[in-house]
Amino acid sequence: MKHRVLLLTLTLATGACVPPSAHNTGVYLLVDTSGSYNRQMSKAEQIILFALSRLQSSDSIAVARIDTASFTERNIIAKATFDDRPTTANQQKRAFAGRVESFVDQATPAPYTDITGGLLQAIEFLNEKQTARKEILIFSDMKEDLAKGYVRDIPLDFKGFDVVALNVTKLRSDNFDPRQYLARLEEWRVRVEKSGGHWRVINDLDRLDGLL
């Protein structure tokens, strides 16, 4: 603490000359609502609340669902940029948690899974927020299933983004051939890292300490 006070004192003389830099975090959480994955909603809520508890004032968060067409603002369930003042930020968190709870209760399964569209939307949202740290959390089995007519073969710019796949469940087909599961994850990893992003997978939801 003494060192901190001393450093603060020294900084007072020089710090004012340094241009202010952003220290906030932006989180965009994509929740897969397609097919059988819709049953995992309670786990999704758990992760959202965890993320909320880790965020501070001036941080931004948005929760969006992945369904047939995810590249739209209508898919955003709730979004917030927390106030400077801690008490107001806490009130915002409570309100956000309430909206998430109502979404989880009313979520309906979608026939298709447009992960790329959701990612595009996430990149756009976080770039607009201009946060110092950008985290995209994907709560999905990472199996993209596009409806006819949707073009998603487009380059994604993940520079400065951390992309975390959460609770990537194994499909029935993965059990027959685990290579499909591994190939699916590898494909996403390559896609993210080639675009300049950082890729991680967290399947154990009891160990979310490394998240955020």
Added chain:
Amino acid sequence: MSMTSLLTITPWPAISAVILLVLLVAALYFARSTAHQAIHAACGALARGLRLASHSVTHAQQHLAARNRAVLLAAGREAKERVVEREFARVGDTVRKDLAGYPEMHRRLSGAILRIEEDQEKAVEVPPDAPGWAQAVGVVAKLDARNAGAEILADIHKSMVKAHSEAMRDYRKASAERHALLRQMMPDWRLIQQTLGRVNKSVESVIERSLAIDRHMADYETIVRGENHAVAVLSSSSIVYFFISALVLAVATAGAAINFTLIARPMAEMVGGTNFIGAFRTADIAALVIIMVEISMGLFLMESLRITRLFPVIGTLTDKMRVRMIVITFAILLMMASIEAGLAYMRELLLQDELATNALLRSDSTGSIVNQHLWITTAAQMGMGFVLPFALVFVAIPLETFVHSLRTVVGLTGIAILRALALILRVLGNAVRQLGVLAQRIYDLPLFMPLWLEARMATAARLVKDVPGPREVEPWQEARL
């Protein structure tokens, strides 16, 4: 040209090597004098340079020592002047207090003495009446009258007995009155004794103070004379004061850190929690500024009270202005302390709010349970927030001691460093000179053969030269011969 090609100047490498060695030795031998001069000149120049640097550093060290001595004596003189001044002020207070009460004391003593005199006069013993009946009884006894004398004597006896009893009664009464008067004198005696005791105490106090002043004046004189003993004592005291004040300042810094912790979090509610100046949050800097302002106000308060003398301008202000400063700085401090108490309370509220929110987000029902004894920690935080600013006021005292002793300690450290540097430079200079001699000897090492031959030839030449001829004999040798 490589070594291999050099060895091929003759068909036999060994012979080539020998020839080369001889040539090398010859070259070294002929260049010996020049090489020795070069080595001597280089090492001498370096040694002289180092010695010069050593002298310069020694001179700087002596200058610094003289300066440090002057500073130390000036500081000691000032400190002693303050002590003597304070002692004189105490003596003055004592004398003023006693002299102010002297008329009253004199009046009481005079009154007591007057009362005692009056009582003493009243208590003078009245001698009993001289017996007047003895001669009358003798005359009656000599009368030649039958039975007439006996009757008269009986009457006289009766009258005498009556007079005696009356006299005894009067005497007892007078004695009782005298005793009562003597009893009345007792409080006056005690009053006189107590008053004189107080006077004695005051006089003893003044004598004690005068002895202390004598002692301080003796120290002051040694300082004014600039004696080494005084300088040594002052140096030792400065080092002790330096470490003690540093320790107290460290404790005060810890107190300031606790204070900072108390108000940093709630400051985020006032100035925002995410604004940064440089790498630090504005809320942290604001909290630090508040603490710094409190310490500054404490310094001004201590200066205005003339407890410390860091700012001569404040010390030379008029008393009226100083009193105003005392009131203003104390009011600001009180305001700051109240603000801190409020912030400490706010901190507790924020903590509770954050705990409740986190409990909600964790779906933890225990987070919403209100602790029954929460008011204790809240009150303690508020109390600390209110008290710490006033406690930090007293930082001014160790700070002043630290600043004053730091000057001496830095001077002493500088002297020690310069002295060590001068010694190192002198040792290096000597080492360089000796290295030059060593280098000359090492140069001569491969030349041992020609040098040996040269020495032999020189000896032989001296022997030839030393054989005295007829013309070369000295006059004194002639005399001996």
